[in-house]
Amino acid sequence: MHTDTPPDPGSGAVNRPSAGGGANQTLALAAMLFAVSMTFIDQTIVAIAAPSITDELGLSSSGMQWVVNAYLLALAAFFALGGRLSDILGHRRVMLIGTLVFVVSSVLCGCVPKGEFAQTWLIIFRATQGLGAALMFPAALAVVVAVFPVERRGRALALFFGLSGALTAVGPLLGGWLTAWTWRAIFWVNVPIAVIALVLAAMAHIPETRRREKLDVPGAVLVAVGMGLSVLGFQQASSWGWSSVATWACIVGGLVVLAVFCRYELRVAEPLIKLSVFRDRAFTVDMLVLFFAMLAFVPVFFFASVYAQVSLSASPNQAALYLLYFFIGFGIASQWGGRILDRRGARPAMKLGTALGAVGFALWAYKLTDLEMHDQWPYAALAGAGIGLLLAPASTDAVNRSIGASYGEVTGITQTVRNYAAAIGIAVFGTILTHVTTDRVVETLTSKGVPAGAANDAARSVAEAVTGNPDAQEPTGGGRVATLMRDSMDAVRLDFAEANQWVFYGMAIALGIAYLCAHRHPGTRVTGDSPTEPSAQPGPGRRGADG
Template sequence: MSGTPAAQGAAAEPAPRTPHQTLALAAMLFAVAMTFIDQTIVSIAAPDIVDELGLSSSGMQWVVNAYLLSLAAFFALGGRLADLLGPRRIVIIGTLVFVVSSVLCGCVPKGDFAQSWLIIFRATQGFGAALLFPAALAVVVAVFPVERRGRALALFFGLSGALTAVGPLLGGWLTGWTWRAIFWVNVPVAVVALVLTVMAHVKDVRRAEKLDGVGAVLIAVGMGLSVLGFQQSAYWGWDSAATWACIVGGLAVLVLFWRYERGRRQPLVNLAVFRDKAFTVDSLVLFFAMLAFVPVFFFASVYAQVSLSASPNQAALYLLYFFAGFAIASQWGGRMLDNKGARLPMKIGTILGAVGFALWAGKLTHLSMHDQWPYVALAGAGIGFILAPASTDAVNRAIGASYGEVTGITQTIRNYAASVGLAVLGTLLTHRMTENVVSTLTSQGLSQDSAKGVAKSIAEAVTGNGDARVPSGTGSAATAARDAMSGVRMDFAEANQWVFYGMAIALGIAFLIALRHPGGKVTPPTSLPMEAPAPPIPTH
């Protein structure tokens, strides 16, 4: 009978709490906010850090690169750990690693150990971010049903991507107080993220599998070495044996990783997901889109400060035109993904991106933000149409693999592409700018050797650490560089045209690849993947 005590007791048992979708999305956005902001915030504060701690130019570049290097090396591991230990748990661990590292970066002591201190804890920051991001994305995918997932991920990618533009603005404001605050600001953000994560009641399910330690070491070494070679190419030179030893050696280790993983029953990265044509197309489109997306922050910011004589804060506002288009298009792209699949928004995005970057490049020599903003926004819209649909479709297509694992793969591809883009486009910018400046100065009567020396000084000032300040000092070289800076604004703008046309070409290649996408909507399981994680795809 329903009135028996046993029946009443059973009826009185509380139902298991379901994840709160809005709180879960907000928690993950706060968590990843720190990782995106820190990709750009340090470059703005670089001159003040160098001045106070007495770091060398190459040492400061290592402080910037250590974060990105660690991020690229450990993303795949982060995605796999989210599977084995549970994405909610890894979000918490990654957040704690990141925020503790941030506090230690802000507490760096002055003296001989300052440079090593900053590099070490910037690297652990990157490790925390590598743990955090794939797990956070896996949580978002898990708590939203398939019919709402496209829009949720569009919001996730749109807002988290826009936070990259917040870095320069926030960095400029905080540095006015103390540059150490750019690291300490992560503490309140982390506290909010952790509180919301607990309140969201996200379920955590672990996969009963073992971690592939050898695979983790191989991919970390391979990614780390090759990315290091690209990062240091600006300093070592493309004719340096060290540059090519790192790049070729890293790629060789990645090939070894691929061969090793094929024979594993429980691999770190399930390479069988690439058997799906759509997943492969999604990954390649993301690769070529990221050749432009991350580098544009650096190159547009430095262009604004050098050629448009903008302050760091004004340069950050210049980037907001890009994110105005990005944010709007990412929402449209999410709706298209839900209604028609990923092929249409990717085609639209790659076309808009290619046209937008090409038109933007053509307007760079006008030296006017007012003339450029429509094309800046158009380029941003192109990227906005691509990122969320391609990333979400990749996750949905790889049904047999876990969400954490697939996110680790796609994010590794994205970060690797960003490193390649920064290195290759940076080399192109330096080469073209030096040629332009030398030509201008020799036409004014300066000797070839003197012109090359001044051009090199300017190149180091604007492309080394993102520091666009006019070289200081009282020596003849510094004086010549200062005199030259006022006359080479157009030279630098013309050099940047090559960079932005390169970005347009990358988006054009992405369009040709997007045409190969099979199209169609994907209907992944409607049940929460955290409740019943899918088994791995067989590797044979």
């Protein structure tokens, strides 16, 4: 349990303004919401437009997966660096720099030329988009934390996480509409949003705070290499195989580098991440809950969209509406989670959210093979409600436990954990989906009389079609094999739905593990400047955290 420790004058720390130092809190929150909404929208908008991107640029499906994951990987690799730079250079300044990097990268993504260099171009600038987001997000979150006093911070951050997260729903809807014009517009749409964010930030008169410390460059390199290598191994396991030396060299090598990073951070005088914050059991539990929840939260955008377009033969707009069921539950429950946090602490919200999420994903997985989009909405909404309930409480509780450390450092930790988990989730579940789809499709095609060689070729094409139009991936040619292939597509779509069941059951298991972790939370609350027991805060509606 933390005690209130005043900053050491010689440490370079600054006093936190109790009421925002004269900043307009409403405008500051609105500016940060507009800024970070771009990062959330871009997590889903590309999944909807992927078939059009693949067709026009002639990308390989593995290349398209890298376009999706390069963004998340850069977020994970550079988030701690973004949080640290925010402390050293100033939260407002780094937010502005990150926004500019993000929007310039977005424009360049939309301007990708056709030809052999298209795939490399798109992956590079998706990665720099992630770098911009990694600079922007921790700085924006630190601004919100700094301008709101602790007694109002719970609801402010609940609005920040809930509304910005709910804006992810705009990604599919906007993506479906813009793709009908040109898929390039899904990147260009970030320009007006960034302009609004920058104008509101200027009007809010946000005070600048900074810490005069050195940047831990070796630590930044180690964490980026460790996360990059490990995610590379998981991502490439679908093509390299789980028995490949290269696969395990990347995974194990990445984890070893991360272990070296942790050991180095404990010894350096001014580390990139102050790992001492993990001595707080509540903070550690918050991180574990976020890690396992994020294995499902971000990947579900991609896999649900792909399932809708492949197994349900949905258009991009219809797939967007399918995802909307999830976001309706998420948006409503996120505000409920903020109220529970303010009144009873993080533990009851995390326990309820993880339980509802596990049940929702399991029921959703069970219904996938019915191939009826509108029959699945209660389970998608339940899964979304579970994530919405736990996300803001776990994130806010972790941030509030940064007493003795800076908010930029702690938000860097929380968001690094979240995005690293999301990148791993995309990679691992993508590998599972590819292998299971391949096996099921081979069985289906051979049982219908397709020769084994053609069945294996077709199965690989269908498995790779998770980022494109499955019909466009069918083998060409005429005669009996082509006829059998066309006649088998209904069964193949069911095979793909069954493969997705493995993914969604995996997400349910991840939420189940998060539920077990939530039980380890001590139940203390952060009120004022120090954690307290829930029972120590009398008043209407305030009950014990065990509830």
